[in-house]
Amino acid sequence: MKGALLWFAVVAAGVATFAIKLVGHLVPRHWLAKPQVARVAALVTVALLSALVAVQAATSGGHVVVDSRLAGLAAAAVALLARAPFVVVVLVAAVVAALLRWAGLP
């Protein structure tokens, strides 16, 4: 995606996300306030974010690839276990991957 197509996707996704928020304010309360709906919605968020972890950490150009990103991700997990704030978790991953690449690893 580039240029006009990327702009289209950015605006369309922004409008869609806003519309979803607005729906919550407009529909009758009992439509959405169901445990089953809340459970599925929570799990959908978990599924998408988990799949994105895998795709970002271990794939490249449509292939499964193992490189310094995985070590960075492992370091991030340690930071999360130590209750580090989000920004620190992200920085730790970057620093570990950058150091390994500086040392000549892929």
Add this chain to the structure above:
Amino acid sequence: MARRATAPAVSTAVRQALSVAVATGLYGVSFGALSVVAGLDVPQTMALSLLMFSGGSQFAFIGVAGSGGSPGAAIATAALVGVRNALYGPQVAPLIDVTGPRRLLAAQLTIDESTAVGTAQRDPAAARAGFWWTGGGVFVLWNVFTLAGALLGNAAGDPRRYGLDAAAAAAFLGLVWPRLTNRAAQVVAGASVAVALVTTPVLPAGVPVLLAAAVAVVVGVAWRDGPTHPHGTALP
């Protein structure tokens, strides 16, 4: 009694709101930087923070777009990550009780943080203050720090050299981590990783991530003691 309790309760809510806004705003730096690394320019990155204004959805969009996904896959993934925001409306609307254009503003500011701070207050005036100050504060700081991050990312050059591709993976881990509080969520997370890795070589970019959402729907319908609360996190 309730009236006398209002003023201190409101200032407590505002203080909470501002500390949440600063913490959340700060990680807008990582979104801004990772967005330009994923191939968006600075105006496109800002458009996401202004229009979409939901951290999980924004990271999801740049994740799919950056890995070569189609516009349809990027839009669908961002929208699906944002579905939980629809469930906040029924919690927030009775607290703030607004109509007309202010309702549109309230909808845009309905995110994890503003819902969490607003619904945590016992006093009605404090609940309103908590929602508006958190929503407004996060909006301003999230956008300011997104811009700072985007300019920083632009200056960084080769993202791999600085480990920014690993940082993107860590961002998603940080977003999902506080949500893994029950067995069903952990099973869905593991299955989603497996589905994404197994199908990546055979499906177009972006589709494996959407396929994982289908796993969640199946587990959510079949598994009765799963999570019942859509927000388990202090992130947008």
